[in-house]
Amino acid sequence: MKEVVSEKVFDNYSKAVESVNEQLKNGILQTKNGELVTNPNYKEIGTNMYGNWYWWGYALTLTNAETKHQIEAIENTRDTSAFVFAILAAIPGLQGTIVPSVILTTGVSVVLNRLKANDNGRGVTINFHPGYFEVTSN
Template sequence: MKFKNTAVILTGVLALTAVAPLAASAAPTSIEVKEVKQATPDAETFSAIKDIEKFIKLDGDQYVLDSAAKEVVSEKVFNNYSKAVESVNEQIKNGTFEVKNGQLVVNPNYTTYNPNIYGNWYWWGYAITFTNQEVKEQVQALKNTQSTSSLVFAIMAAVPGLQGTALPAAIIEANLAVLIDRFEANNHGRGVTLNLHVGYYDMTSN
């Protein structure tokens, strides 16, 4: 079974005309802002989503990473995705996310976001940048899984500082077709930047 609804935080700024709001019920009522930790996403781990996505499966209301993935990715990549899966499962347990009808979704009763992740924190939100190749790989993974969850796992695996935060909620709640279209429309060979705001995201060309 392919994992459902991957949330991953993209680096970039989407045009103001391309704003995708979350469902009103999922919008937080308070924001916990902490010091932003700077880090460089691991390129090998981020790109590995195309090989490992089919090994991330839903078992009840928890995700599992099939050990068979060790045969197609390095030990480092496997361990990074294992931690990402553990992080998502922990957020399901603490009520940040939930599984509904086999889909990873935002818990509408969750009210506090912690934007303590890699990227740049601005007064309007958080930004993460993707290269041309990373955009292509993430788009393919989204098409393969038909779920935004693949992006979430890739981001959490490649950017450990993102684990335990709720900002990927904007991606989880995004319309899959629209997300893919915005990736492709804004990537002109230079990659894109994804801006995460409280309750919605936007994307722009690099």
């Protein structure tokens, strides 16, 4: 049998699917016209990560614990794909938007440095704009 994707990538996708299924069961997500959407009556996506769309893009807020967890994961793997999968699992509806591509194309060092520089013990907010992102302290 030919391996199409690495075990790490497969595991990350599996975790994302498990998370989406759990959020469907808990009413955080719902389906509408065959599409996965966030329940408009449910404001907080999780206890560690939440976000909102604005006219300029998307703001994703991470708690201090989640920020530290993502920093550690990026440091250990030297890869941002797990971070992107975590975001997509936590906030469905971002697939196919500016969010995944802007992180993946930026580079590990830049993402890691921005998270570390702005985590002052309260977590960070990542503001995604078309083509770029910025990280601010909470």
